[in-house]
Amino acid sequence: MIPLIKPFIPKQEDLMPRLSEILYSGYIAEGDATYKFEEELGKLIGNPYCISLNSGTAALHIALLLIGIEKGDEVISTALTAEPTNTTIALTGAKVVFADVDVNTGLLSPESIEANITEKTKAIMVVHYAGMVCDMDKINQIAQKHNIPVIEDAAHAFLAKYNGKYVGNNSKYTCFSFQAIKHLTTIDGGLLCLNNEADYLRAKKLRWFGLDKKVARLDNNITEAGYKYHMNNVNATVGLVQLENLNLNVFKYIENGIYFDKHFSGVSGITMIPYSANTEPSYWLYTFKVEKREAFIKMMEANGITASPLHLRNDRHAVFNALNKQLPNLDKFYTEFVHTPCGWWLNEYDKEKIVNAVKKGW
Ligand SMILES: Cc1ncc(COP(=O)(O)O)c(C=O)c1O
Incomplete structure (x- = not known):
């Protein structure tokens, strides 16, 4: 039976020596391999503000936190998606407001997004379902008109393009997943692409309890509690080898x-x-x-x-x-x-x- 989904794992002779090296290197937590993976992804996508994470769910959650979504807010989203698109919104305490889809594409309808905007709307979550990119021309226009940030859930759309550039360059917040069945898997993993240094630095702290990795642990001072959302060197090593195989995956x-x-x-x-x-x-x-x-x-x-x-x-x-x-x-x-x-x-x-x-x- 030809399956709908199958993980691509690089050839044993390409992957295993690299995995073995990192596993016995004495440093398997977030470190140089993780930063190299982020850097390579940033170069590929064309955005230097890329943060690797342990899941796409973490990317969505951090994007919502960066915007400041909280109880009492509304986030417009789609029902045609995997659950984490919407459970992460619910986790912030905000209400998920489902807009309708375009009947021809199944992607969020810009007209329905606009019709669902209220004074409580704090973000628009769009999903590039199955790898098809939403009507970003119209959605961005509506978002700008109402001054509401857009989060792109691009878990299905790694290396899809908008305006000739890879998705991840367009909105303030774009989220990717490298989970087991995605185009590019790191076994589990995620990426958050941002568009400014302030969000980038804050997201880096949010992925690691609120600690600043650049400051010695004993000198750290948490000012905002964060999560344990970082990627580690082992998953990042899988990711680096996957990036060398883009023609095959x-x-x-x-x-x-x-x-x-x-x-x-x-x-x-x-x-x-x-x-x-x-x-x-x-x-x-x-x-x-x-x-x-x-x-x-x-x-x-x-x-x-x-x-x-x-x-x-x-x-x-x-x-x-x-x-x-x-x-x-x-x-x-x-x-x-x-x-x-x-x-x-x-x-x-x-x-x-x-x-x-x-x-x-x-
Ligand atoms: C549309 C969509 N958004 C978000 C996610 C969350 O990604 P992850 O499983 O890496 O947390 C997934 C995949 O599960 C997904 O399909």
């Missing part, structure tokens, strides 16, 4: 996604997703709308190919108190969309097999 997803864009286009029973203006997806999962979804999924399964949605819409979780919220576009999109495999593990034969199965009909 992340760029493979993108190459395959472009292949499916070409070959699925015009197939009867399929509606392609129109990607937002000035964006290039990184295709963590290939996504489209399909007629008779259950029959499609069964047909794919009979051909040895996994096809399915992935996440429970988050408004179904009682903790968000949103069961009565009307999201008509999401209702429609949620029953129509499907993901098919797109990742590094597909060879030419697999790709043809997927396209042929889809073209034969269901």
Whole structure:
């Protein structure tokens, strides 16, 4: 069965000597390998204010803390996402306000974001779902008009582009995940991209109890309590080796996604997703709308190919108190969309097999 998701782990001969070296180096905590990983990511993304963390969840939480989100505030978000997008908002005590999605893309609708803004709205959380970038032209316009910061949850969108630049350069806060099933995995890990030195320095303290790593432990003075959210040298070493393999991991997803864009286009029973203006997806999962979804999924399964949605819409979780919220576009999109495999593990034969199965009909 061709899976929807599969972690890329670099070749044993590339990874194991480096892991062995760091494991027995006497320094496995946050240190030089971690800083090197951050530096390399910063160079790749094109943003020097990148902070490595132990998860994407930590990145989201720190972004919310940097903005100062607290009880009584509202954060506009999407229900079509993995839970941490919204549980981190709930953890701050703020209310998650679900805006509707665009019925054609499943991504947050700029119009619905604007319609949900109140005097309590303190942030807009957008999710580049499955690697497809939201309509940032319109969302940024709305955010600027109302003077509300945007957090980009780019956990699915590592190396996707907006305006020709990698995501991570656009908003004040962009969050990535290097968790087990992402494009690039460090086993677990995350990254927060910021756009100014003050936030960068504060985030560095927040990831390590509030301590300043540049000051000797005995001379430290915590002024704001922080968390234990740092990345360590072991995960960072995995990340450094992953970065040397971009052609075999992340760029493979993108190459395959472009292949499916070409070959699925015009197939009867399929509606392609129109990607937002000035964006290039990184295709963590290939996504489209399909007629008779259950029959499609069964047909794919009979051909040895996994096809399915992935996440429970988050408004179904009682903790968000949103069961009565009307999201008509999401209702429609949620029953129509499907993901098919797109990742590094597909060879030419697999790709043809997927396209042929889809073209034969269901
Ligand atoms: C959309 C989205 N946001 C945030 C996260 C959180 O990332 P992590 O698992 O690294 O904490 C994930 C992944 O789990 C995700 O899919």
